[in-house]
Amino acid sequence: MKASTLRTQLLGLAFWLFTGFATAGIGALGSADSPELYRSLDRPSWAPPAWLFGPVWTVLYVLIGISAWLVWRERGAAKARIELIVFLIQLALNALWTWLFFAWRQGGLAFGEILLLGVMIVVNIVLFWRIRPLAGAILLPYLLWVAFASMLTFSIWRRNLDVL
Numbered sequence: 001m002k003a004s005t006l007r008t009q010l011l012g013l014a015f016w017l018f019t020g021f022a023t024a025g026i027g028a029l030g031s032a033d034s035p036e037l038y039r040s041l042d043r044p045s046w047a048p049p050a051w052l053f054g055p056v057w058t059v060l061y062v063l064i065g066i067s068a069w070l071v072w073r074e075r076g077a078a079k080a081r082i083e084l085i086v087f088l089i090q091l092a093l094n095a096l097w098t099w100l101f102f103a104w105r106q107g108g109l110a111f112g113e114i115l116l117l118g119v120m121i122v123v124n125i126v127l128f129w130r131i132r133p134l135a136g137a138i139l140l141p142y143l144l145w146v147a148f149a150s151m152l153t154f155s156i157w158r159r160n161l162d163v164l
Helices: 003-029 034-040 050-079 081-103 107-131 133-137 140-159
Strands: none
Touching: 003 050, 003 081, 034 050, 034 081, 050 081, 050 107, 050 133, 050 140, 081 107, 107 133, 107 140
16 A cells, blocks of 8 residues: 555544544533433433443444445545435434433433434445445444433433433
8 A cells, every 4th residue: 555545544544533533522512411410310220330331432433433434445435425424414413312312301302313313323334334344334333332222212211201
């Protein structure tokens, strides 16, 4: 691989990782008091502790960024335009959930929105898989976590209707 190509690939990887972590940052703005709120809510016995979310999402955002990078690398932004737009839409939905649930305390809307997020992740997986199967496959842990988070959102919302 030529040096300029390697540099371009590394800059591309940095961009897609940054995009994933920017999503986390936007979500974090809406969840400043989320650990305290989460601990104060009536949660099911299977709810994970608050400290677990940070490490899980860190790994997931790395996988999410690598996935987009693989597609970008394979086809470029122009030829994977639709796939990368879907990717960006699901990232926007990802960030929105935190605002709905924690900042605006709209449990029902957050639940509906996370279901939509799950659908968009499935669409994203299918589109990425067609270009580069690995890019789709490494989004599967993200889909599984969001499916779990959907059940958790529903359960917490129903148990805390006075707060959410």
